[in-house]
Every structure is written in structure tokens, then in C-alpha cells.
Amino acid sequence: xxxxxxxxxxxxxxxxxxxxxxxxxxxxxAIRELMLAPDALVNEAVDVANAAFQAWRDQPAIKRARIxxxxxxxxxxNKDEICRLIGEEHGKIAHDAAGELQRGxxxxxxxxAAAELLKGEYxxxxxxxxxxxxxxxxxxxxxxxxxxNFPAMVPLWMFPMALVCGNCFILKPSEKDPSTSLFIAKxxxxxxxxDGVMQVLQGGKSVVDGLLTHKGIEAVSFVGSTPxxxxxxxxxxxxxxxxxxxxxxxxxxxxxxxxxxxxAANQLVGAAxxxxxxxxxxxxxxxxxxxxxADNLAAMLKPKLDELRVGAFYxxxxxxxxxxxxxxxxxxxxxxxxxxxxxxTLVVDGRNPAVEGYESGYFVGPTLIDNVMPNMxxxxxxxxxxxxxxxxxxxxxxxxxxxxxxxxxxxxxxxTRDGEAARYFSDNIKVGMVxxxxxxxxxxxxxxxxxxxQSLFGDLHAYGPDSVKFYTRRKTITQRWPSANVREGAVxxxxxL
Numbered sequence: 001x002x003x004x005x006x007x008x009x010x011x012x013x014x015x016x017x018x019x020x021x022x023x024x025x026x027x028x029x030a031i032r033e034l035m036l037a038p039d040a041l042v043n044e045a046v047d048v049a050n051a052a053f054q055a056w057r058d059q060p061a062i063k064r065a066r067i068x069x070x071x072x073x074x075x076x077x078n079k080d081e082i083c084r085l086i087g088e089e090h091g092k093i094a095h096d097a098a099g100e101l102q103r104g105x106x107x108x109x110x111x112x113a114a115a116e117l118l119k120g121e122y123x124x125x126x127x128x129x130x131x132x133x134x135x136x137x138x139x140x141x142x143x144x145x146x147x148x149n150f151p152a153m154v155p156l157w158m159f160p161m162a163l164v165c166g167n168c169f170i171l172k173p174s175e176k177d178p179s180t181s182l183f184i185a186k187x188x189x190x191x192x193x194x195d196g197v198m199q200v201l202q203g204g205k206s207v208v209d210g211l212l213t214h215k216g217i218e219a220v221s222f223v224g225s226t227p228x229x230x231x232x233x234x235x236x237x238x239x240x241x242x243x244x245x246x247x248x249x250x251x252x253x254x255x256x257x258x259x260x261x262x263x264a265a266n267q268l269v270g271a272a273x274x275x276x277x278x279x280x281x282x283x284x285x286x287x288x289x290x291x292x293x294a295d296n297l298a299a300m301l302k303p304k305l306d307e308l309r310v311g312a313f314y315x316x317x318x319x320x321x322x323x324x325x326x327x328x329x330x331x332x333x334x335x336x337x338x339x340x341x342x343x344x345t346l347v348v349d350g351r352n353p354a355v356e357g358y359e360s361g362y363f364v365g366p367t368l369i370d371n372v373m374p375n376m377x378x379x380x381x382x383x384x385x386x387x388x389x390x391x392x393x394x395x396x397x398x399x400x401x402x403x404x405x406x407x408x409x410x411x412x413x414x415x416t417r418d419g420e421a422a423r424y425f426s427d428n429i430k431v432g433m434v435x436x437x438x439x440x441x442x443x444x445x446x447x448x449x450x451x452x453x454q455s456l457f458g459d460l461h462a463y464g465p466d467s468v469k470f471y472t473r474r475k476t477i478t479q480r481w482p483s484a485n486v487r488e489g490a491v492x493x494x495x496x497l
Contacts (some may be wrong), residue, residue, distance in 0.1 A: 001030070001031070001032060001033050002031075002032045002033070003023065003033050003034075003035060004018075004032050004033065004034045004035060004108075004178050004179055004182060004202060005182075005183060005202065005344075006035065006037055006041060006045075006115030006199070006201050006202055007185050007186060007198070007199055007200035008041065008044060008045055008048060008199055009048045009196045009199070010193050010194075010195030010196065010335055011195075012186075013041070014035050015035065015037065015038055015040075015041045016035035016036050016037070016038065017036050017037065017038035017039070017203075017206075019033050019034060019035055019036060019038045019348040020033075020034050020036065020175065021033060021034070022034050022089055022175075022176070022177065022178065022179070022327065023089075023176075024088055024089065024091075025089075025090070025091040025321070025322040025323065025324055025325065025361060025362045026091050026311075026312040026313065026321060026322050026358050026361045026362075026363075026423050027312075027358060027360060027361055028360035028361055028362065029325065029360070030153070031088060031089075032089075034175055034177065034178055034202055035202055036175075036202060036203045036204065036206075037201045037202055037203040037445055038206070038463070039206070039210055041201065042201060042207055042210035042211065042214065043087050043210075043214070045170055045199040045201055046141060046170065046211075046214050046216040046217060047216070048196045048199065049141040049168035049170060049196060049197070049199055049216075050140070050141055050168070050216050050245070051196060051198050052168055052194060052195070052196030053141060053167075053168045055194070056166060056167075056168060056194060056197050057137075057138050057166040057167075057181060059166070060115075060424075061114045061115045061118050061164065061166075062114070062115045062334070063067070064114055064163065064164045064166065065111070065112050065113070065115055065164055065191070065433065067113040067163075067191050067193055068108055068111045068112045068114070068160055068163075068164055068190070068191075070190075070191040070192055071108060071160070071187060071188060071191035071193075072105055072108045072109060072112070074187045074190055074191055075101065075104075075105050075108065075187065076105065078183075078187065079098065079101060081183065082097075082101055082152055082180060082183060082184060082345065082449070083097035083098050083101060085151075085177075085179045085180040085183055086100065086101075086151055086152060086177070086180050086313075087312075087313025087314060087321075088179075088313070089151070089176070089177035089179055089180065090148060090149070090151060090176075090177045090180075090278075090313075090321075090324065090462065091137065091210070091276070091321035091322040091323070091324065091362070092275055092313060092315055092320075092321055093311075093313050093315070093316065093318050093319070093320060093321050094313055094314060094315075094316050095316050096274060096275050096320070097152075097313070100150055100152055100153045101152050101153070102152075103153050103442070103445075104150075104152050104153040104155075104156030104157070105156070106444065106445035107156045107157055107160055107161070107445045107463050108160045109158060109445065110160075110161070110445040110446050110463070110464070111160035111161045111163070111164045112164075114164035114165070116174065117136075117468050118136045118164075118165065118472070120133060120134045120135045120136055121133060121134045121193070126478070127480075128466060129480055129481065129482065129483075130478060130479070130480045131478070131479055131480075132476065132477065132478040132479075133476070133477055134324070134474055134475065134476045134477070135474070135475045135476075135477065136165065136468065136472035136473070136474060137166070137472060137473050137474075137475050138165050138166030138167045138471065138472060138473075139167055139218040139219050139242070139354045139471060139472065139473060140167060140168070140216075140218040141167065141168045141169075141170065141216055141217055142162050142167045142168070142169055142170070142217065142218055142219040142220070142471060143169070143170045143171070143172065143211045143217050143219070143220050143221070144158040144159060144162075144169065144170070144171050144172070144220070144221045144222075144223070144224045145172045145208055145211070145220065145221070145223075145224070145232065145309070146158070146171065146173050146174060146181065146222075146223055147174055147223050147224045147280075148174035148176040148177050148324050148378060149275065149278040149279060149280070149324070150223075150279075151173060151177045151178070151179075151180035151181050152180050152184055154186070154223050155171055155173065155181050155184065155185075155275055157221075157223075157449070157463045157467075158171075158221045158462070158463075158467075159163060159171060159185075159198065159464050160469065160472075161463065161467040161471055162221075162467075162471045163188075163193070163197065163198065165468065165471040165472050166472075167218075167471055168196065168198070168199075169197070169198050169199070170199045170200075170201060170211065171185060171198070171199070171200045171201070172200075172202075172203065172207055172208060172211060172218070173201065173202070175203065175204055176324055176325065178202050179201060181200065181497065182200050182202075185198055185200045208232070209235070210254065212232065212235040212236050212241070213235070213239050215239075217241060218241060218242065219236075219241055219242035219243065219380070219470065219471070220236045220241055220242075220243045220244075220245075221243075221244050221245075221462070221470070222243070222244070222245040223245075223246045223280070223462070224245075224246075224247070224468045225247060225248050226247030226248040226382075226407075226408070226454050226455070227247075228245065228247075229245035229246060229247035229456075229457050230454075230457055231466045232243070232245045232457075233245040233409075233457035233458060242470065243458050243459075244450075244456075244458035244459075244460050244461070244462060244470055245456070245457040246280070246449075246450060246451070246456055246457075246462060247378070247408075247451075247454055247455050247456065247457065248280065248382040248384075248407055248408055248410070248454070248455060249280045249281065249282075249283060249382060249408050249410030249411060249451065249455055250284060250285060250379075250380075250381075250382055250406050250407075250408045250410075251281060251282060251283050251285065251408075251410055251411040251413075252283075252285040252286075252287050252391075252399075252402070252403045252406070252411055252412050253268060253271070253283045253285070253286050253287065253412070253413045253414070253415065253439060254287050254289065254400070254403075254412075254413070254414040254415065254416075254425065255268075255286055255287065255288045255289065255293060255294075255297060255400045255415050256289050256414065256415060256416040256417075256418065256421065257289055257293045258416055258417045258418055259415035259416050259417060259437075260415070260417070261293070261296060261297060261300060262300065263437075264297070264415040265300045265301055265316060266304070267415070267437075268283060268286055268301070268388065268439060269301065269304050269305070269308070270312050270439065270455055271283035271439035271440050272284060272366075272386070272387075272388040273305075273308060273319065273320055273366050273386045273388070274319075274320060274483075275318045275320060276321060276322065276323050276364065276385060276386050277383070277384060277385045277386040277387060278321075278323060278324065278384055278385065279440075280390055280410060280411075280455075281410065281411045281431050281433070281440050281441075281442050282384075283388070283411075283413070283440070284382075284383060284387060284388060284389060284438050285372075285379070285388070285389050285390075285391060285397040286388060286389070286390050286391070287391045287393055287402060287403070288362055288390055288393070289393055289395060289398075289399055290394070290425050291392060294390060294392045296369070297390065298347055298368070298370050298390060301347070301348075301368055301388075302347055302348055302368065305348045305366040305368055306348070307478075308320070308365075308366045310322075310353055310355060310363055310365050310366070310386075311358065312355075312358055312361075313392070321363075321455075322358075322361045322362040322363045322364075323362050323363075323364055323384075323385055323386075324348060324362070325362060326362050328362065328384070328385070329362040329363070329364055329383075331365065332364050332383055332384070332386075332387065333351045333352070334387030335377070335378045335383045335385070335387065336349070336350070336351055336367055336369070336378070336387060337351075338376070338377050338378050339369045339372060339376055339377075339378035339379075339382070339389070340369075342373070342376045342377070342378070343371070343373075344369045344370065344371050344372045344373070344376065344389070344451055345369065345370040345371045346367075346368075346369055347368040347369065348365075348366060348367055348368040349365075350364050350366050350367035350386060350387070351364065351365070351367070353365035358470075360379070360425045364385050364386055364387075365386065365387050366388075367385075367386060367387040367388070368387075368388050368389075369387065369388070369389045369390065370389075370390040370392075371390070371392065372389040372390060372391050373391070374391070374402060374405075379391070380406075380407075382408070396421060397423070400425065400428065400429055402431065403430070403431065404430045406453075407453060407454045408451065408453060408454050408455045409430055409431045409432055409451050409452030409453035409454070409455050410431065410432060410433065410451030410452075410455035410456075411431060411432070411433040411434070411435070411440070411441055411442075411451065412429055412431040412433070412434055412435070412441075413433070413434065413435030413436065413439050413441060414436055414437075415437055416436075416437070420436075422436045423476070428442060430452060430453070430454065431449060431451065431452060432448070432450050432451035432452040432456065432461075433450075443464060445463060445464060446464055446465070447464045447465070447466070448460075448462060448463060448464035448465055448466040449461055449462045449464065450460035450462055450466070
């Protein structure tokens, strides 16, 4: 069985304090063995990165960007292998894996603009013969802790910009599907990145805690569930680190009576069930205004769900694959059972679907639950599976109040033909990312990604313009070169212009 190790100083290592299996979720079989990093290797990775920092920091931004140009090319050339690894360990269908990789590559493209993004500001003669300017200087060694659901895209949210800003980076990918992250990190060396600038450590909580408490780490980026995001943020900041920690979500779509209902239904299906619902931007709740609209939507959705194909990653005719693990399958099925017990209407039951040839896989079929109430556990918590719930309300304002009262504020959208309603919704809803007839309002690479409330801990969002601010410190320099023929006495008051 293949071992999955670490990347330290440009070399693959298999140091371990134990191992654990990595499973193919479509078959339920262990396919690789993950090496869990010992504490000594965490310390070594940080030391190596700190040793590489000064030389990397001093490289001109345009030279760092050229490595990213080459890296983009390598990602594209290795697309099939990257998508295969995503499919084998995550279960994502090949077409979905390709979409994930492309969105990640877009962040590399944005990082290629480093020379422009890091220019800073300059003001001449802010006072008599005094000039002032600001610079964006790198932090040092920074770390990223990434989730299982996007093993290529989320790391690419982080390290390309961190690197072009002049930092060294340590990546701790999910132990559930680590091969993709390791593979894309190895390509950096081929692109010309010096050894030691990028490290990858495999492991679980002990590795995370080692990074959070290490004095050689300046900042931590994280994407995952809200309880862990809160823990990461608290531990990192208590240890003097800058931190952005993106947490969970419960994304609602308001369906208005005036919308194109056929279009809305199609968009909801893709947004709710794509990637098995294992997206922090998955649309898991349709808040439908009016009983007639809700009846029509539920009737329209059912035959669409009956046609969806669930299966293994390599068949591009499949719509989505398994969930990540046996435990998660049981958790998702538990939420479905909970909603049924609480009195909701199970329109389509996806528990334990028959997938021929993959009877031991971790599959959950498309599930639709109607008449869900806000006090139900299945509504309050993030399911993170191929489950959509319908909540019925009488007005748009009632729908907005429902969304605003939820602890999460990651993404939301509205389906309507009414421009006034759409504008009011986007102006007033208490959610960080908003779509108008767009069910997955994920910002493009040159905007930034992040929610509100319990969906984000920290002041800066991921990737885009906020990433430059997160991975650099602003330094403002004021200089004066007085004439050799002019001598001034001491000045005791605050200087003025």
C-alpha cells in the first residue's frame, strides 16, 4: 500500500508517530497509508521555513510571480492526475473535480499580479523636504490548515498569495484526502520554488496544535467547521498569531412567487446536491414564500431528483459521488431521520441508495424534506450532505428574518424578477456573500471569500484583495534629507505642515 508522507525542505519524508488509513469513499476500502508527523518534524519544518525566509523575502516580487506563472502551467498539465486523486480520496465526480481545480488555478492567476498588488503608496513633500511611503512586507512563516471537501481549491486559496507576498508556507491538509494537496505542493519545486519555502505536514490535532503554539509561525489560515474554526482562532490569537478561520454554513435561498420557478428549481438542484452537498456554499434550505409556490416547487423538484445519478468519480455521467466517510454517512442519515421524527415531510428519501458494484461505499442519495420548522435540529445544524430542506413562509420579510436569526451567515441568494426586492434583500440581509438569481455566489479570485457571524472568525476574508492584507504587514516610512547648510534647533511641539 502506498505511503503518504510529508514535504520538508523540498524532499519527501516518511517520519511518523503512527499511521492511519486513507479510504476510497466509493468502495469503502483503504487505499493508502498516511504518515502522522511527530512533534520533532513539526519543529523541523518551521525551522527550515524560517531559514529559507530571508532569501525568499529578498527576491523581487516579479521573480516570485514568474514561479506562479510556471506553476499555473504545471497545474493545467497535470489536471488529469490531480482530478484522479481528488476522486479517489474525496469521491468527487471527475467533472466536479475539474471545476474545483479550475477555481483554484484562478487564484494562482491572481497571485501572478504580485508586482502590482505589492506596490504600496508614495507621497512626496508631505512636509518641507519630507517624503512618505508605505510598503507591504511579508510576515515570515505562515500556516494553512485545510478541509477535506476541497483538497485542491482551498490550499490554492492560501499558499499562492502567501508565497508571492514573500512568506514561507506550511500546509496541513485534511488527513481524509491528503494526496491531492501533497501532489500540488510538489509541483512548486518543478516551477522553481526554492527548497524550504513550502512545506507539507500530515497529521491530526497534535500537528495543528504544534503549529498554533509554535513561536516561529506568524499567521494561520483555516477552513472547516465552526467549532474547530473557533478553536483555531482562539488558540492562534492567544499565541500572538494573526488568524483567519472560516467556519460552517447554513445557506438559504429565498424563492419568491414571481421567480422563474423552473429555472430556480434547476439551480437549486445543482447548488444543493453538487459535490454531495459537501460545500460550505451548498444551498441546503429553500425558504419559499407562499404555500402555492412551495407546493409547485416541491412537485417540480421530485422528478428532477429521481433522475440524478449517484456513483463513483470516474464516470462523468454521474452527478455526484459518496460522502467522505462511513461516519459522515451515518451522521447525514441521522439528520434525515431526525427531521422525519420531528414531523417534517420526507419527499425524497436518499438514505442507503443502491449503487451497483459499490455496495460498501459511503453513498447518500438526493434527499428533499418539506415542511421543515426552524426549531428542528436538522434545520439548525449544518448537515453537509446531499439534503435540501424546504421552509414555508408567508412573506419575504419573514424569510429574511429567518435567515438573519440563524447563527451562520456564509452565503444566501434570492430568486426573483423584482429588482426592488432583490436590491432590498442584498442591502439588508445579514450574510457575507449574496446571490441574486445566482445560487452559489462564490466570489471570483479577484474578490474575497468570507461569511459573517459564526461563519468567519477574524477580520479579513480569504483570497482576493484581503489575502494581500492578511499575508503582509504595512510599514510606513517617512524620510527627510536636510540641506547640509541648514541647521535646526530642537523642536518640542508636534510637527505640522
